Amino acid sequence: MKTIEQLNTLGIHPTKKCFWNLPVSKLVEQTLQKKQGVLTSTGALACDTGEYTGRSPKDKYIVKDALTEDAVWWGDVNHPFSSEDFENLYNQVAVHLSNRELYIKDVQAGSKKEYQLNVRVITETPWQSLFANNLFLRPSKKELETFEHEWLILAAPEFKADPKKDKTRQHNFTIINFTKKVILIGGSAYTGEIKKGIFTILNYILPHDKRVxxxxxxxxxxxxxxxxxxxxxxxxxxxxxxxxxxxxxxxxxxxxxDSESVFNFEGGCYAKCVNLSSEKEPQIFSAVRFGTLLENVRFYEGSDVVDYDNIEVTENTRAAYPINFIDNAKNPSIGGxxxxxxxxxxxxxxxxxxxxxxxxxxxxxxxxxxxxxxxxxxxxxxxxxxxxxxxxxxxxxxxxxxxxxxxxxxxxxxxxxxxxxxxxxxxxxxxxxxxxxxxxxxxxxxxxxxxxxxxxxxxxxxxxxxxxxxxxxxxxxxxxxxxxxxxxxxxxxxxxxxxxxxxxxxxxxxxxxxxxxxxxxxxxxxxxxxxxx
Missing domain, CATH: 3.90.228.20 (Phosphoenolpyruvate Carboxykinase; domain 3)
Structure with missing residues (x-):
């Protein structure tokens, strides 16, 4: 059984409720109660990501240390961040999260067991936890009983860095520490930062260490x-x-x-849904139902019907759903x-x-x-x-x-x-x-x-x-x-x-x-x- 002691070892000392591996129905219910989202006509949950409706590549960093110094391709894509500055920010985010209700979701990345990563995702909002549930692989109840995370993601959209003091470009940031096995996200609620953070990790580990x-x-x-x-x-x-x-x-x-197969890293899809229609993309259209998270969409006036042509907020509207919402999805997600x-x-x-x-x-x-x-x-x-x-x-x-x-x-x-x-x-x-x-x-x-x-x-x-x-x-x-x-x-x-x-x-x-x-x-x-x- 999960305990507060596990959070304490991460430097997080909760003063409010912590919710471990809530089912989809409860995550949706809590999002509605907090007025952080609304249900659409198909039962999907629609939420806004706020200031950021897409990734912020210039604010993504990798900690430069003995492990990464000679391996990472430093430059316009991979921006270095010092170990000391990471520790400083991590401690601030841990204090921030200690004073928030927390949603913890234990998930996996990598459909082949020999490459699979156990990931713990700690978020401030229930709908971000729903995203983690939908996009990553979902461990069985038995696996959750003995789950030990290898990688940790702390997602704190309400925490804003001080660029001068914290050595970031602006108040938002995503920082990957390969030595500590931590992804630190602050100042942005865009869930794509969580997804692509794990992808970046696998893009390092698999080719560099596994020749995959x-x-x-x-x-x-x-x-x-x-x-x-x-x-x-x-x-x-x-x-x-x-x-x-x-x-x-x-x-x-x-x-x-690898030498014998192609395998999916994820357990879900994060589909763009601008101009989505049942005629053009019937599989994605039918996947937008209860359990799906829609981001930054708008509705036909006076209704709960999504207007997928509306790009008032962004063209980067998204639907996050488990891969089994697609009728002909392969299970397990592995091919030759x-x-x-x-x-x-x-x-x-x-x-x-x-x-x-x-x-x-x-x-x-x-x-x-x-x-x-x-x-x-x-x-x-x-x-x-x-x-x-x-x-x-x-x-x-x-x-x-x-x-x-x-x-x-x-x-x-x-x-x-x-x-x-x-x-x-x-x-x-x-x-x-x-x-x-x-x-x-x-x-x-x-x-x-x-x-x-x-x-x-x-x-x-x-x-x-x-x-x-x-x-x-x-x-x-x-x-x-x-x-x-x-x-x-x-x-x-x-x-x-x-x-x-x-x-x-x-x-x-x-x-x-x-x-x-x-x-x-x-x-x-x-x-x-x-x-x-």
Missing amino acids: LSMHCSANIGEDGNTAVFFGLSGTGKTTLSADPSRALIGDDEHGW TPKNIFFLTCDAFGVLPPISKLTVGQAMYHFISGYTAKVAGTEAGITEPQTTFSACFGEPFLPLHPTKYAELLGKKLKSDTVNVWLVNTGWSGGAYGTGERIKLNYTRAMITAALNGKLDEVAYLKHTVFGLQMPTECDGVPSNLLNPKNTWENKEAYDKTTDNLASQFNENFKLYESFANDEIRSGAPKIANLEKA
Whole structure:
């Protein structure tokens, strides 16, 4: 049985009630009683996260000590924090939490037992505890009886740091201490900080200590046991394309790949729900029911019906629910090693083929590039397409240098003989504003053909600049669409746009070139006429 003594050993000396591993119904009930949320028409709990409606990457730190000094990729992504300053902040947060009602949730991360982490999450609010319950793996009653945490998360949104005294950038912070095995969160109630804090930990432990590739991706599996993995940044279709009624969902966001399997890190999903509808994403839509936590949504006037098109608070509205709320979720969330990997990109320049096959070198290069493009209107000030590169399709969560993950990917591709596909879910026939968005049913047809082995039976053409292998035919897709240059009226404009995009790839790669091996470098695009770029 859990006791106050366990909190005392953490420096927390409660003066108010502490609630251990409350069931979902009680967490919802207490949230409503405290007027911290409301029920929607489907029974889901809707809460606001307050000042922060998304992660704050510039305020995320890693304690720099003997364990991490030479291992972590320090710089714009991983900001160092001293052990002394961490101790100071930890003690302040412990005192703060001692004077609050506390909600303790014991959870696990990692579907494979040999890599599983026991995590204790201590929060100020019941709905944050509901989030931890939904997103992580839920131990059995028997496991809870003997539960000992390895990692600790203290989430104190009402605690605000003093930047001058506490050495933070501003009043909010997320600090990871690998030596103490603690994640300290203050000044922000955005629950994504809890989720991605654990992901960052696994991105350090698994590749560094276990030689397991950690991946920011979705994964599903066919009836024949054929596992597929989908990488992609926001807006590329990662969640949509991996949600396939004919295939079981392994997970939608975070996975590991060891010598024999792909396994989910989580026990739930944290789906974006802007513009959510039963027509476009029926599985996610039906998952929004009692037990689900909705964040920062708004309602149709005078009702309790969620208006998913309303972005009054943020475009980053979210639904957090257990993975078994998805009808065809696989249990346990483990599949075999992947037969196909899809890198999804929304190329708003209309340059990249709708589907192409990559060599191992190209796969490593495109993995480390993590390319997509933002289109006009998605963010203030963007009036034309802009390139976005995020190493390994998850740069903000990588404690190690990106080449470590890319080289590990390359070794696995060779040992397991995997097909790697680059899929453009963006534009064809011209850039955004001139061309047209590639139809979703075409993209689905190409992915299905790849999964079924149909693309192994067709001829390929090599892209002149990017060197990608483009299939010349695919069932259900106009052949003209498969070579992007064919869809442009102005071929010279296509060549110029292609060279320009290639030059941006090459410029971005300079960040990693000195750390990359020759095989990764071989995957770079080759610009025939540099003056045109």
